[in-house]
Amino acid sequence: MEIRHLKLIKAIVEEGSITKAIDKLHLTQSALSHQLKEAEYQLGTQIFLRQNKKLILTKAGEKLYETANDVLAKLSSTQQEIKQMILGEFGTIRISTECYSSYHWLPSVLKQFHLLYPNVDLQIIMEATHYPLQKLQENIIDIAITSDPIQEDSIKYLELFQDEMLMVVSTNHAWANKKYVVAEDFATEHLLIHSLPLETVTVHQFLLAPAKVTPKKITPLPLTEASIEMVKADMGIMAMAKWAIQPYLKDNSLKTIKIGKNGLKRKHFIAIMNNKIYPNYFNHFIEFLQTEIHQQWTI
Incomplete structure (x- = not known):
């Protein structure tokens, strides 16, 4: 599982649709679909379920979304600390x-x-x-x-x-x-x-x-x-x-x-x-x- 996969899952959940996630991540629809399938293959289970044209997180997806928030927040904080070390x-x-x-x-x-x-x-x-x-x-x-x-x-x-x-x-x-x-x-x-x-x-x-x-x-x-x-x-x-x-x-x-x-x-x-x-x-x-x-x- 890579950082790009975590960003993808977070964007889909928070933007509410694949179309909006595409705009936020600057990906094509095929690239986004490919990354999502890649993440599900690595996990061995589905991350989202489709219900009435909406993507709903599975139990595994909920756990992964929670981890994505923690990891990406920590990564952002670390990047800021490093910038402060270098630039003040x-x-x-x-x-x-x-x-x-x-x-x-x-x-x-x-x-x-x-x-x-x-x-x-x-x-x-x-x-x-x-x-x-x-x-x-x-x-x-x-x-x-x-x-x-x-x-x-x-x-x-x-x-x-x-x-x-x-x-x-x-x-x-x-x-x-x-x-x-x-x-x-x-x-x-x-x-x-x-x-x-x-x-x-x-x-x-x-x-x-x-x-x-x-x-x-x-x-x-x-x-x-x-x-x-x-x-x-x-x-x-x-x-x-x-x-x-x-x-x-x-x-x-x-x-x-x-x-x-x-x-x-x-x-x-x-x-x-x-x-x-x-x-x-x-x-x-x-x-x-x-x-x-x-x-x-x-x-």
Whole structure:
């Protein structure tokens, strides 16, 4: 009995007919019939019986089908293990973050990981950006990077880094010489935010909402560069992470101010499903992400 015979029997049973098995195995009808007769000859008994134009497994056929499942599954597993030995681990990791500005550092980290694991496909799922934890639970992504964890037993959080949020204004703005701003200072300001809902905006969530202060005007503007230009023109203010604003401070047209006397700091977490079993390369990626962020960003 050969592997091709086991594949043949499995295909006939699972496809439900010889015609469909022919298409799956890319055999001619005569070749398939020949292989089936060959298998029955080697066993010394019939594998299928014809009943109302259907092929029904005999007792011997049922036993052989069970063996075919075990042997072919083991063969597939062995082939995958050998590929991993030769080529390294392979698979897919789907990742998203709740903030578009996080994609400033994420691609470079993914590129470095890909050099170590060239057969692991790293996919950034942009459409999950606004609701990464929800998409994680829906199995649309494998890893969510968030600074706003929710209490949910099904989700496990691993600390990634901490950063500080700063207000960004033009050098002509009334806040330019302030050491820090408080919630009441926002009442007459035009606040530029990256996107709605407002509840996910850090400065609103941790400063304005607790103080029940609403800015004079709030404008969602998803393009960071466009927001920066509006701030330079003194047409609004915006909050950005300290590390994210650094490249824009070179021309001395912007100033940064602390939010609150003690500053507004937030922690970012890697979120994964708590009870899910992940492959080794997945755990390696999380360790790599934590190490690289710690080494490259003093936040």
